[in-house]
Amino acid sequence: MPGQLRILRAGPGATIQDGGRMHFRRYGITPAGPMDWAAFRTANLAAGNDPERAAGIEIGPGVLEIASEADAPLGVAFCGGGFSWRRGEQEFGPAARLVLRPGERLQARPAAGAFAYLAVAGGLATPLELGSRATQTRAHMGGIEGRMLRDGDGLALLAPRAAFAEARIAAPWLAPNSAPLRVVLGPQDDYFGAAALATFFTAEFRVTAATDRMAYRLEGPEIAHSRGYNIVSDGVALGAIQISGDKKPLVLMADHPPTGGYPKLGHIARADIGRLAQMRRGETCRFLRVSPEEARIALLRFEEEIAMTARHIFPFAARGDGPRPPNEGGGGWLAR
Amino acid sequence: MQAPPRYLPAGETALVVEFGAAIDPALNARVRALDRALAACPVDGVVETVPTYRSLMIHFDPRALSSAALIEHIRALALEPESGEAPRHWIVPICYAAPHAEDLAEVAALLDLAPERVAALHAGATYRVYMYGFAPGYVFLGGLPAQLSISRRPTPRPPVPPGAALIAGGQALIASIPMPTGWYNLGRTPAVLFDPRRNPPVSIDVGDAVSFEPIEAARFAALEQMARQGLPVARQKT
Numbered sequence: 001m002p003g004q005l006r007i008l009r010a011g012p013g014a015t016i017q018d019g020g021r022m023h024f025r026r027y028g029i030t031p032a033g034p035m036d037w038a039a040f041r042t043a044n045l046a047a048g049n050d051p052e053r054a055a056g057i058e059i060g061p062g063v064l065e066i067a068s069e070a071d072a073p074l075g076v077a078f079c080g081g082g083f084s085w086r087r088g089e090q091e092f093g094p095a096a097r098l099v100l101r102p103g104e105r106l107q108a109r110p111a112a113g114a115f116a117y118l119a120v121a122g123g124l125a126t127p128l129e130l131g132s133r134a135t136q137t138r139a140h141m142g143g144i145e146g147r148m149l150r151d152g153d154g155l156a157l158l159a160p161r162a163a164f165a166e167a168r169i170a171a172p173w174l175a176p177n178s179a180p181l182r183v184v185l186g187p188q189d190d191y192f193g194a195a196a197l198a199t200f201f202t203a204e205f206r207v208t209a210a211t212d213r214m215a216y217r218l219e220g221p222e223i224a225h226s227r228g229y230n231i232v233s234d235g236v237a238l239g240a241i242q243i244s245g246d247k248k249p250l251v252l253m254a255d256h257p258p259t260g261g262y263p264k265l266g267h268i269a270r271a272d273i274g275r276l277a278q279m280r281r282g283e284t285c286r287f288l289r290v291s292p293e294e295a296r297i298a299l300l301r302f303e304e305e306i307a308m309t310a311r312h313i314f315p316f317a318a319r320g321d322g323p324r325p326p327n328e329g330g331g332g333w334l335a336r
Numbered sequence: 337m338q339a340p341p342r343y344l345p346a347g348e349t350a351l352v353v354e355f356g357a358a359i360d361p362a363l364n365a366r367v368r369a370l371d372r373a374l375a376a377c378p379v380d381g382v383v384e385t386v387p388t389y390r391s392l393m394i395h396f397d398p399r400a401l402s403s404a405a406l407i408e409h410i411r412a413l414a415l416e417p418e419s420g421e422a423p424r425h426w427i428v429p430i431c432y433a434a435p436h437a438e439d440l441a442e443v444a445a446l447l448d449l450a451p452e453r454v455a456a457l458h459a460g461a462t463y464r465v466y467m468y469g470f471a472p473g474y475v476f477l478g479g480l481p482a483q484l485s486i487s488r489r490p491t492p493r494p495p496v497p498p499g500a501a502l503i504a505g506g507q508a509l510i511a512s513i514p515m516p517t518g519w520y521n522l523g524r525t526p527a528v529l530f531d532p533r534r535n536p537p538v539s540i541d542v543g544d545a546v547s548f549e550p551i552e553a554a555r556f557a558a559l560e561q562m563a564r565q566g567l568p569v570a571r572q573k574t
Contacts, residue, residue: 025386025395027530027538028468028512129532139472139513141532187344187352232359233469233476235386235393237350258386258393259469267347295348296398303399 002160003070005120007153008105011062013213016124016143016155017117019052021132025258031238032134032142034058035115035213035254036274038173038306039080043119045309046077046097046169048161054123055133057149059083059116061280065107066118068100069154073162075099075121076106079174081113081278095169097313099162112176113278114211122159136255138214171312173305180288181272183241184295187234188263192243193226200265201289205249207279213255215242216276218285222247225263233261239268239276251276269295271302338366341391343407348398351406354391359478359507363390364466365417368543373413379406387542388467389476423464425545425573428510428525430459430501431556436524439493443503443520446486457481458501458522459548463508465540473512473530473538477546480508488518499525501548510546523548526560527569539570547573 007014017040020033034040035058041051049056057064059080068074078085079095086107087098094116100106108116126133126144135143144153189197205220223243240252242262251268252260254277268276269290279285290298344352353370356363364387371387374394381401386393396406432440432455444451463477470476480503488504495514496502502509502519509519512530525548530538540546551559563569 023384024472024537025384025393026468026542027472027536028470028474029472029532029537130535130537138515139532141472184345184347187346187354232357232389233467234354234388234391235346235350235352237346237393237395239347257470259388259467264346267345267350270347270349292345292348292403296402299348299398 002157003068004157005124005155006067006069007064007149007151007155008067009063009065009151010149010153011060011064012148013060013062014064014149015058015060015135015137016055016126016133016149017058017135018055018133021130021134021136021142024130028258029130029139029141030136030255030258032132032136033254034117035277036080036117038274038302039115040117041306042095042169042171042174042309043077043079043117045306046079046313047075047119047121048164049119049121049123051306054119055126056117056119056124059108059118061110061114063107063109064118065105067105068102070102070157070160072160073099073101074157074160075162075164076118077169078108078116078118079169079171080116082111082176083108083113083116084111093168095171095174096167097164097169098166099164114280115277120157121161121163122157125156125158138255165315167313167315169309169313171309173302177275180286181276182269182290182295182298183266183287184269184290184292185266186264188231189265191225191227191229191231191263192223192265196224196226197265199223200249201287204284204286206284207281209281211281213253215253215256216251216279218249218251220248223249223265229262231261231263233259236260236264237267239270239273240264241266241268253277269298271295271298345403346393348403349395351394351396351403352391353394353410356390359389359466361464361478364464364478366415367392369415369417370410370413371542373415374410377413379409382406388469423544424541425547426540426570427547427549427573428527428529428570429551429555429559430523430525430548431551431553432459432523433553436553436556437522438496439520440522443486443522447484449483454484454522455550457484458503458508459550461547463546465542465544465546467542468538471513471515472532475510475529475538475540477508477510480506482506486520489520492516492518496521497524499527499529501525524556525570526556526563528563529570539568
C-alpha cells in the first residue's frame, strides 16, 4: 500500500477531478473535469504528473486541510485562484510545490478566485469510472461515491514520490487578468439580431450568485431573441453561452449536460474559460468576438505555454527558512 | 433532393452538422447516417460525436484537426440512408400503477382522459430512440401519440425515481437517475437501462426501437429484484 491522503477538513465544493470523462457524451454523460483546466494542468505538471490524466483535488470556495498518510515523503503541487496555503507555521502564496513528511498537514484557504487545485505526485488512485476519476455529483459518478469530499475521507495514492525540491510557481497565466473573454459566435447566433449581438459585445456583465460547476448565470442588459428561445435540443460544448427565456447569458461550465434546448449565441474560447471559472459573485467581465481560427490559435499557444510550466518554477533557498514567495505571478491574486 | 447540412461552429473544439431544425424521423435518419459513416471512416482528431434529433455534434481536438479539414472529410463521406440491418427493438416493462405512476392522474385530468386510457396510449406506441441527453442515460424517444401532447410544467417537479417514464412537449423519455424535471411521470420501469459500471453504460442505442409492456406492481417488485442481481429486464423483440 503506497499510503493515502487524509482529508481532515473539506469545505463545500471539494471534488476529485482529472482531465475529464471523454467519449460518453452520446449517452448524456458530461466529461466533468476541472473548472480551470489551465490551473489544473499547471499543478499536475509541477508535481511531475501527466497533465490531463492524473487525478487531483479541486478545491471550491471552502477550506481544505489534508494530511499525508504516505509512508515516505510525498510531493504535492498547488495553484489556482488566490488561495493562501499553510503548512504548520509556514505560509505560502497561491502556487507552490512542497514535499510533505508523513503525517504533515497542509491547509488551503480561499482569499480570491473560486477554484484551487492540489496535485499529488503520482496522482490519486480513487476508482476509475468509465475511464475517468472525475467527479460529477449530479450523476453520482467518479471521485468517492460520486460525491464531494468529506472530513475523514482517505484518498489512495497511485505512485507517490517526492523527486523534486520545494519551489514556488510563478506562472504568468495564474495571475489575475481582466482582459475581455474571447467568444466564438454560433451555432445559434442567427437567433439574435445585430442590436442584441452589439449589446452582448459592448456591455459589462456581472457574475451572479447562481454559479456552480454546471453553469454561471450572468447579469447585464437584456439580449433579445429575434426568433424565440425554444430550439429542438442539440449538442452543447463547454463554454456555450445560452440565452434562455429571461434574456440573460448562462455560460455552461464543466458539468454541463451534453445537449440543450436554448439558443447558444456563442462559446467562450477554451483558452479563457478558466478565467471565467475563477470569477466570484459580483465580479464583472466583457466579451470580445473572435473567429474560430483565432480561438484555436489562442488555445494552441496557451497549451504550449502551459507545457513549459517548469520554466516558471523557482526553488526556495532551503526548507525551514519560512519561505514567503514575492508578489509576482500567481501572487498578484493576494496583492489586489 | 435533400438540402445540404449547415456546418456551424460550437467554439473552436466542436462542429455542429445541422440537417434541420425539427423533430423529424427523416432528419434523425440523416444524423445517424453521418454518425455511422464517421465511425466507419474515422479521421484523426475527432474525440467523440453526439447525435441529437436534428444535428450531429462533433467534438474534436484542435491540435490535430481544423474545422475546415473536418468539413472536407465529412463532405467526402458516402452516407447510406439506413444500415442493412433492421434496428433492434426493445420491449421495456412499465408499471402504470401506484406508487410508480406519480403524475398519471394529473396528466389524465389535464388531457381530459381516463388514467387507463393515458397508460394504454403510452404503452400502445412504438418509439424510436432519437438521442440521449439532459443527464446520463436519459433516453429521448420520438413517436408519442398526439393525444398525449402536453406542455412542460411551468416549474420543475421534485426528482423522479430511476426508470421513470416521462412525457412532455410531445416527447417521451425514460429517466435513469433521480433529477428534478419539468416533465410528467406516467409510470416506471424496473429495468436498469443505464449503469456506469458497464461499457457501454447503456444497452439501448440511438436508432433502436422501443415499446412498453404494462406490468402490475407485484411484477415490478419481482423484476426489480432481478435487475438488482444484474439480470436483464428489458428484452429484445424476436
